[in-house]
Every structure is written in structure tokens, then in C-alpha cells.
Amino acid sequence: MNQTLITSVNTLSQLQKKLDIISNNIANIDTNGYKRRDASFTDLLNQNVMNMLRPNEEAGRLTPTGIRVGTGARIAQTQMAGTQGNISQTERQLDFAFTKENQFFKVLVQENGRGKIHYTRDGSFAVTPVNANEVMLVTKEGRPVLGENNQPITFRTDSGDITLEAGGRLRAGGQTFNLGVVEVKKPQLLTQAGSNLLTLPDNPAIAENQVLQELTAAGRAEIALQQGTLEKSNVDLAKEMTESLNVQRAYQFQSRTISLADQMMGLINGVR
Incomplete structure (x- = not known):
């Protein structure tokens, strides 16, 4: 030829x-x-x-x-x-935006009958009823938003206003919850999973702790979040x-x- x-x-x-x-x-x-x-x-x-x-x-x-x-x-x-997108004011209690690059929320996604952690920068959240007395924090697609301990965040239906405190801590009435946040060191190793979510490949080439870092304990001081705002795309x-x-x-x-x-x-x- x-x-x-x-x-x-x-x-x-x-x-x-x-x-x-x-x-x-x-x-x-x-x-x-x-x-x-x-x-x-x-x-x-x-x-x-x-x-x-x-x-x-x-x-x-x-x-x-x-x-x-x-x-x-x-x-x-x-x-x-991973450059920062513009911040848009919404004044909505369940809207959150990162103001630092490479920080992501943790979201639980069901795949083939098992739960797997995915990551997103989209902080447009909502609540869904768990039972008569409790509601759960979810994404707009209805997937659970995880806390620091990788468990869904639930609180009483009569908790009143939700406020964001330093270090990614949510306060709902008398209850407090630490939002699960990771810092991605090597974003090129994450794969797109649809619905504006990212995930680690099933067989990563390097160890997970070299790709991302859990922001816990003293690391929570690095979390930069704003309430009542959303980060737009960086396109x-x-x-x-x-x-x-x-x-x-x-x-x-x-x-x-x-x-x-x-x-x-x-x-x-x-x-x-």
C-alpha cells in the first residue's frame, strides 16, 4: 500500500x-x-x-x-x-464550591451490586428521606454523599438550617458531620465514569495513596469550601x-x- x-x-x-x-x-x-x-x-x-x-x-x-x-x-x-472554574453565587444552603484545585467530594455509586467510591467537584446537593425521622445528603442524581468515615451523611428531618463551618464540617441543628474530601495528586490517572464523576481504574498502575490523599485530622485544615455557591466548568x-x-x-x-x-x-x- x-x-x-x-x-x-x-x-x-x-x-x-x-x-x-x-x-x-x-x-x-x-x-x-x-x-x-x-x-x-x-x-x-x-x-x-x-x-x-x-x-x-x-x-x-x-x-x-x-x-x-x-x-x-x-x-x-x-x-x-484541574484549573479552578468561576464561582457562581446561588444562596442555596446545599450548594458548595471548592476554592482550591484538585479537591473532590466522595460519592457512593452502586456498580454490579457493590458500592464504589467516586469523586466529583459538583457540590449541588439535595436531601432524600431515609425514614420518617431522617434524611440523607445526596447528589442531584440521588447518590449518597459520603462523610469522612466513608459512610452516607444522615441527619434528623427537624434539624433546621444547614451551615458550613471551617474544615468542611456541616452543622444541622445540634448535629455535625465532616464531609468526605480528597485531594487528587495525579488527576490524569482518574477515569471518567459519567454523570460528572471520576473514579480510580479497577487495576490502577500505582497505589491509591499515590493518586489521592484523604483530607482527615490535621489535613482538614486544607479544605477550602464555600456555601451557597457553585463552581462552574473551566472550559x-x-x-x-x-x-x-x-x-x-x-x-x-x-x-x-x-x-x-x-x-x-x-x-x-x-x-x-
């Missing part, structure tokens, strides 16, 4: 993945606490074509022999950008649209390359 076709097809598939990432960022521009993802490219392995028929005549050559032919590009990695629409246009131009260029390679092969096959 024509080497030009191989190079272009390899690159086209990766450009499509880059365009999907940009589209997902734009779609979540109004999602509370969403963190955009950035993709970086790298070259695929080069092929060294040896076109020197008489190596003995290349004595004293300073540059490598042969011709290095590329085989396209691929996405090297996609990484979550910059102008930047994403510019990236989208650049990817589309590159896609058109690679498509044109395929058309030219096909025309060249047609001319060669037509030679009599």
Missing part, C-alpha cells in the same frame, strides 16, 4: 479522537465542577528506508544514512486540566472553538493527501 495512505489514515483516526474530546468539553461548558480534558499528540514510529546502495561511498557523512519516513501521529495522552469556549477549527483543518489536509495519493496511483496504473 502507498505509504502516504498509511500515514494519513493513521493520523485521521487520531484527529477524530481529538475532535471527540473537544466536543465533550464544549457539551459540558455549563456542567458544575466539570474539568476539561486536553489531548497531546506524538509521532508514531519512523521507518528508516536504506537507499544507499554503496555504503563505502558514504565515508565522512555527518548525517544519518537512509531516509526516515514517518507513519503518522497518535494521541500520546489525554489529561484533565474556555473560545479556546475550544479555536482548537476545533485547527483539528478540522488538519483533518481536511489529511483527507486531501489521501485523494492526491489515490490520483497518483491511478496515473501510475494507467501507464501503458
Whole structure:
């Protein structure tokens, strides 16, 4: 097959993945606490074509022999950008926003009949009845928000106003609860789990304590939360649209390359 076709097809598939990432960022521009993802490219392995028929005549050559032919590009990695989003005032008691980067709430999600901890920056919470006397703090999808001890946060229905104190402590009437908060050290190792949630992979490459740190005991002094506010996404629409246009131009260029390679092969096959 024509080497030009191989190079272009390899690159086209990766450009499509880059365009999907940009589209997902734009779609979540109004999602509370969403963190955009950035993709970086790298070259695929080069092929060294040896076109020197008489190596003995290349004595004293300073540059490598042969011709290095590329085989396209691929996405090297996609990484979550943890930069702080804008803070929006809501004046709602159950809305909370982090004012420090890489801090996340803990949420309990049921997967295949078992509970697994997920992480989110979206602090738009609600309460749902547990029984006649108790309610539980949940996300807007109804998933339990966990406390410091990895247990759902429940309090009496007659507790009255809920207030946020220093160190991520909630006070509801005479009851107090420590919100479960982690600091993510390596956000690129978390995977998206839908519903604006992140989770650790089932078989992480490194230990969990190297990816995130539980903010407990003295570490709770590092928690930076505001009540009555929500963090907006950190997606910059102008930047994403510019990236989208650049990817589309590159896609058109690679498509044109395929058309030219096909025309060249047609001319060669037509030679009599």
C-alpha cells in the first residue's frame, strides 16, 4: 500500500479522537465542577528506508544514512486540566464550591451490586428521606454523599438550617458531620465514569495513596469550601472553538493527501 495512505489514515483516526474530546468539553461548558480534558499528540514510529546502495561511498557523512519516513501521529495522552472554574453565587444552603484545585467530594455509586467510591467537584446537593425521622445528603442524581468515615451523611428531618463551618464540617441543628474530601495528586490517572464523576481504574498502575490523599485530622485544615455557591466548568469556549477549527483543518489536509495519493496511483496504473 502507498505509504502516504498509511500515514494519513493513521493520523485521521487520531484527529477524530481529538475532535471527540473537544466536543465533550464544549457539551459540558455549563456542567458544575466539570474539568476539561486536553489531548497531546506524538509521532508514531519512523521507518528508516536504506537507499544507499554503496555504503563505502558514504565515508565522512555527518548525517544519518537512509531516509526516515514517518507513519503518522497518535494521541500520546489525554489529561484533565484541574484549573479552578468561576464561582457562581446561588444562596442555596446545599450548594458548595471548592476554592482550591484538585479537591473532590466522595460519592457512593452502586456498580454490579457493590458500592464504589467516586469523586466529583459538583457540590449541588439535595436531601432524600431515609425514614420518617431522617434524611440523607445526596447528589442531584440521588447518590449518597459520603462523610469522612466513608459512610452516607444522615441527619434528623427537624434539624433546621444547614451551615458550613471551617474544615468542611456541616452543622444541622445540634448535629455535625465532616464531609468526605480528597485531594487528587495525579488527576490524569482518574477515569471518567459519567454523570460528572471520576473514579480510580479497577487495576490502577500505582497505589491509591499515590493518586489521592484523604483530607482527615490535621489535613482538614486544607479544605477550602464555600456555601451557597457553585463552581462552574473551566472550559474556555473560545479556546475550544479555536482548537476545533485547527483539528478540522488538519483533518481536511489529511483527507486531501489521501485523494492526491489515490490520483497518483491511478496515473501510475494507467501507464501503458
